[in-house]
Amino acid sequence: MGRYVLRRLLQLIPVFVGTTFLIYWLVWAVPGDPFAGKCGERRCPDAYIDKMTELYSLDQPLPVQYFKYMSNLLQGDFGTTFGGQDVGALIAAAYPNTAKLAVVALLVEALIGLTAGVLSGLRRNGFLDNLVLVSTLFLLALPTFVTGFLLQWFLGVKLGVIRPTVSAEANFSELIVPGFVLGSISLAYVARLARTSIAENRRSDYVRTAIAKGLPMRRVVGIHLLRNSLIPVVTYLGTDLGALMGGAIVTEGIFQINGIGRTAYRAIVTKEGGTVVSVVVILVLVYLFMNLLIDLLYAALDPRIRYE
Amino acid sequence: MIRLSNLSVSEPGYTAGAGASRPLLEVENLFVEFHTREGVAKVINGVTYDVRAGETLAVLGESGSGKSVTAQTIMGILDMPPGRVAGGSIRFHGRDMLAMSAEERRKIRGEGIAMVFQDALSALNPTFTVGFQIAEQYRIRRGLSRGEAKRRAIEILDQVKIPNAKQRVTEYPHQFSGGMRQRVMIAMSLALDPEVLIADEPTTALDVTVQAQIMDLLAELQRDRQMGMILITHDLGVVADVADRIAVMYAGRIVEQANVHELYANPGHPYTIGLINSIPRIDEKGQELRTIKGLPPNLMRIPSGCPFHPRCPRAEQVCTQQLPPLLQVGPTRASACHFAEEMVSRG
Ligand SMILES: Nc1ncnc2c1ncn2[C@@H]1O[C@H](COP(=O)(O)OP(=O)(O)OP(=O)(O)O)[C@@H](O)[C@H]1O
Ligand code: SF4
Ligand SMILES: [Mg+2]
Numbered sequence: 238m239g240r241y242v243l244r245r246l247l248q249l250i251p252v253f254v255g256t257t258f259l260i261y262w263l264v265w266a267v268p269g270d271p272f273a274g275k276c277g278e279r280r281c282p283d284a285y286i287d288k289m290t291e292l293y294s295l296d297q298p299l300p301v302q303y304f305k306y307m308s309n310l311l312q313g314d315f316g317t318t319f320g321g322q323d324v325g326a327l328i329a330a331a332y333p334n335t336a337k338l339a340v341v342a343l344l345v346e347a348l349i350g351l352t353a354g355v356l357s358g359l360r361r362n363g364f365l366d367n368l369v370l371v372s373t374l375f376l377l378a379l380p381t382f383v384t385g386f387l388l389q390w391f392l393g394v395k396l397g398v399i400r401p402t403v404s405a406e407a408n409f410s411e412l413i414v415p416g417f418v419l420g421s422i423s424l425a426y427v428a429r430l431a432r433t434s435i436a437e438n439r440r441s442d443y444v445r446t447a448i449a450k451g452l453p454m455r456r457v458v459g460i461h462l463l464r465n466s467l468i469p470v471v472t473y474l475g476t477d478l479g480a481l482m483g484g485a486i487v488t489e490g491i492f493q494i495n496g497i498g499r500t501a502y503r504a505i506v507t508k509e510g511g512t513v514v515s516v517v518v519i520l521v522l523v524y525l526f527m528n529l530l531i532d533l534l535y536a537a538l539d540p541r542i543r544y545e
Numbered sequence: 546m547i548r549l550s551n552l553s554v555s556e557p558g559y560t561a562g563a564g565a566s567r568p569l570l571e572v573e574n575l576f577v578e579f580h581t582r583e584g585v586a587k588v589i590n591g592v593t594y595d596v597r598a599g600e601t602l603a604v605l606g607e608s609g610s611g612k613s614v615t616a617q618t619i620m621g622i623l624d625m626p627p628g629r630v631a632g633g634s635i636r637f638h639g640r641d642m643l644a645m646s647a648e649e650r651r652k653i654r655g656e657g658i659a660m661v662f663q664d665a666l667s668a669l670n671p672t673f674t675v676g677f678q679i680a681e682q683y684r685i686r687r688g689l690s691r692g693e694a695k696r697r698a699i700e701i702l703d704q705v706k707i708p709n710a711k712q713r714v715t716e717y718p719h720q721f722s723g724g725m726r727q728r729v730m731i732a733m734s735l736a737l738d739p740e741v742l743i744a745d746e747p748t749t750a751l752d753v754t755v756q757a758q759i760m761d762l763l764a765e766l767q768r769d770r771q772m773g774m775i776l777i778t779h780d781l782g783v784v785a786d787v788a789d790r791i792a793v794m795y796a797g798r799i800v801e802q803a804n805v806h807e808l809y810a811n812p813g814h815p816y817t818i819g820l821i822n823s824i825p826r827i828d829e830k831g832q833e834l835r836t837i838k839g840l841p842p843n844l845m846r847i848p849s850g851c852p853f854h855p856r857c858p859r860a861e862q863v864c865t866q867q868l869p870p871l872l873q874v875g876p877t878r879a880s881a882c883h884f885a886e887e888m889v890s891r892g
Binding site for chain 1: 620621622624651652653654655656659660662664667668669670671672673674681682685686717719733737
């Protein structure tokens with residue numbers, strides 16, 4: 238087990254270096270002068286260009302730039318923006334909000350998606366099953382921004398039960414509707430995945446055995462059926478957390494949440510390469526660690542899987 | 546001639562084993578059908594059999610004859626839909642289980658009637674230890690504490706002769722060999738000390754070398770606990786050693802029922818003759834097996850008259866028109882063939 242984790246951690250290194258280098262290269266190799274439009278209509282002063290060039294080693298070959306940048310980053314130095322702002326502070330302000338939003342989205346997915354999926358999987362073709370199928374199809378068909386604007390308008394403007402935008406503190410209660418919007422598509426997937434999984438396992442031999450043992454139906458479903466059916470769902474939910482954080486850009490825009498998505502968006506528009514790379518590097522890290530965690534959880538749920 | 550169902554109970558010599566007055570489990574005139582997209586498959590068409598305490602009834606028949614579906618209907622684990630019980634009764638201690646509430650039926654499972662499945666690998670839950678799966682019966686059904694339930698689980702694993710039961714109780718099903726896993730399955734079915742045990746081809750998924758061991762174990766446990774056992778099998782060879790009575794099934798009906806020795810010595814139905822002739826014999830080594838020609842019928846279009854007539858070497862005109870009822874043709878024997886009495890008296 239310990240050795241397995243160590244090996245997996247070591248495996249993360251090349252993946253981490255590969256992905257981050259790719260991002261670094263993409264960001265800094267975008268066609269166009271990184272200083273274009275930075276200083277209003279005029280060309281930037283040479284002194285400023287020189288300073289920035291040195292700071293980001295822009296005159297060096299790309300691998301050297303990357304190496305210097307990463308070694309700073311690993312020491313906790315995210316660098317500064319062209320405007321002189323500390324990128325680390327920028328991220329520190331935005332990240333918790335996105336993390337909160339993603340966790341809310343994940344909880345919504347897990348609670349609503351799983352419940353709907355399990356119930357409809359148990360009674361295939363019943364009323365509830367049809368309701369779940371139709372409503373998840375609805376969620377799948379609507380792009381996030383449509384769901385977002387729709388709910389913002391309906392709940393926020395028309396009914397006035399929520400504030401249309403999220404305050405700077407971004408409390409959990411304010412994040413429920415944005416979280417639902419962010420997780421809506423995955424929620425539909427979770428519901429359908431759970432439904433199929435439950436319906437498949439419902440007819441399996443070991444469920445029959447559990448019934449034949451005279452266990453109450455509650456226990457047959459809640460213990461024997463659920464444990465096995467949850468395995469694919471849990472895997473999906475885990476990998477989804479990373480995707481949710483990366484995909485928060487639209488939701489954060491609609492509800493004006495000061496999160497990582499908006500920070501990245503602004504940085505891309507203003508060609509703040511350093512900020513873009515930092516944001517993405519952290520996203521990659523989260524994603525990789527979540528994957529590892531899910532593999533471990535997977536093995537905990539299914540004892541046939543061995544760490545080797 | 547008298548109908549079997551009226552006679553079987555009082556007929557002397559009909560029971561082997563303990564001469565209890567009334568069978569523990571009586572299946573009578575059971576009908577089960579499956580409603581599928583292609584049509585209605587009439588899978589069970591009037592099955593009647595019973596089993597008493599201390600007695601082993603072997604149920605024999607080709608694949609698809611309805612042996613497992615009958616067992617599943619008794620256990621209440623039939624897939625419904627597509628399955629549907631279309632008639633008949635299943636009485637346990639004289640009470641019709643098909644008329645009971647779901648809760649009453651549940652309480653009979655495990656404690657009254659338990660089942661050993663064919664493939665222990667798929668029948669055991671892969672994600673829980675064998676100890677958990679056995680102990681939960683003691684915890685849920687008997688209200689024992691975790692520790693006490695575990696102790697009992699080890700005890701029952703010991704009884705089915707699993708070496709090192711104390712260590713193995715915390716292992717998962719996939720960590721056991723096929724034979725040991727089937728022992729776990731047996732232990733699990735015996736946990737609540739059932740009165741009737743249904744074993745559905747308990748050895749077919751196993752290596753030939755361990756098949757005999759598992760069969761011996763089952764026979765021994767059945768004897769020690771004086772259980773009624775319904776042993777479902779294709780294997781006529783196995784049956785001779787362990788069963789008291791045999792019921793032969795064809796197309797969802799019992800076509801012959803008799804004491805083991807009588808049935809072997811003098812089969813009273815052409816289908817039984819076919820089955821016995823298809824057993825490989827040592828003295829006929831090298832010769833081709835005489836199998837029954839043709840295939841079992843399509844259960845959506847069962848032939849008129851005697852369902853066996855298209856394959857029967859003895860069939861006559863009457864067979865294509867009249868369904869032969871299962872009738873008593875000897876003190877311990879019933880057969881569903883128009884010529885049963887002739888066949889039996891000649892033998
Ligand atoms: N869930 C189901 N849906 C549809 N048909 C079924 C179902 N279960 C069983 N059947 C049909 O019922 C018939 C009898 O099946 P059953 O399993 O009882 O046969 P069996 O005598 O046990 O055969 P085997 O020796 O192969 O186990 C078969 O034709 C089978 O196709
Ligand atoms: S009734 Fe006729 S067809 Fe059926 S088994 Fe007897 S002889 Fe054969
Ligand atoms: Mg079967």
